Amino acid sequence: xxxxxxxxxxxxxxxxxxxxxxxxxxxxxxxxxxxxxxxxxxxxxxxxxxxxxxxxxxxxxxxxxxxxxxxxxxxxxxxxxxxxxxxxxxxxxxxxxxxxxxxxxxxxxxxxxx
Amino acid sequence: xxxxxxxxxxxxxxxxxxxxxxxxxxxxxxxxxxxxxxxxxxxxxxxxxxxxxxxxxxxxxxxxxxxxxxxxxxxxxxxxxxxxxxxxxxxxxxxxxxxxxxxxxxxx
Numbered sequence: 001x002x003x004x005x006x007x008x009x010x011x012x013x014x015x016x017x018x019x020x021x022x023x024x025x026x027x028x029x030x031x032x033x034x035x036x037x038x039x040x041x042x043x044x045x046x047x048x049x050x051x052x053x054x055x056x057x058x059x060x061x062x063x064x065x066x067x068x069x070x071x072x073x074x075x076x077x078x079x080x081x082x083x084x085x086x087x088x089x090x091x092x093x094x095x096x097x098x099x100x101x102x103x104x105x106x107x108x109x110x111x112x113x114x
Numbered sequence: 115x116x117x118x119x120x121x122x123x124x125x126x127x128x129x130x131x132x133x134x135x136x137x138x139x140x141x142x143x144x145x146x147x148x149x150x151x152x153x154x155x156x157x158x159x160x161x162x163x164x165x166x167x168x169x170x171x172x173x174x175x176x177x178x179x180x181x182x183x184x185x186x187x188x189x190x191x192x193x194x195x196x197x198x199x200x201x202x203x204x205x206x207x208x209x210x211x212x213x214x215x216x217x218x219x220x221x222x
Contacts, residue, residue, distance in 0.1 A: 002157070002159070004157075042212045042213055042214055042215075043158070043212040045209050045210070045211070048209070056209065088155070090157050090158070092157070092158075102148070102160035102163065103158075103160065103210060104160065105157030105158045105159070106157050107156060107157050108155075108156070108157050110155075
């Protein structure tokens with residue numbers, strides 16, 4: 001248990017559906033992150049939020065829409081996804097994103113797009 | 115961010131020390147070395163980090179060479195639960211850039 005929770009843990013959705021992934025951290029951190037891990041590929045950073053402000057968008061398609069209402073919660077809204085978007089989506093949090101620090105990861109949401 | 119090079123896989127006998135190497139020859143003076151691991155289908159777990167000096171915590175030891183161009187993560191008494199992919203990361207900015215890591219298999 002890292003103090004970072006993600007729901008749902010598994011999600012199957014059609015290409016025309018709209019769904020949201022939720023992340024919550026109980027560590028008092030002020031930075032939160034979304035990563036994507038496709039099969040047999042390294043983790044890819046998607047978004048970074050620092051004090052609720054988005055500071056990084058790593059060229060992510062607009063069908064992925066993040067939302068950070070406060071420093072403890074992070075959402076990833078999904079719409080009109082493609083089968084290649086099937087992956088493990090990981091949320092992480094940390095103190096302010098500067099060295100030295102460590103990121104604490106949640107267990108991930110396994111997403112399957114049909 | 116400096117790039118790192120790790121062997122794709124390693125094996126270790128249970129109870130023995132696991133020594134995982136990492137080359138980061140282009141590291142700059144103020145870049146930290148971080149190690150994470152990822153057990154199958156779970157989120158990555160922070161292990162340890164260092165800048166210049168060797169570091170030790172309850173999970174592992176980190177040995178950084180004097181020229182800082184390479185480092186070694188040491189798990190002193192590997193257990194079956196240490197089987198995972200281990201990532202060596204060198205970063206300066208807010209991004210952690212994960213490579214392919216080393217798949218460590220601890221055998222009984």
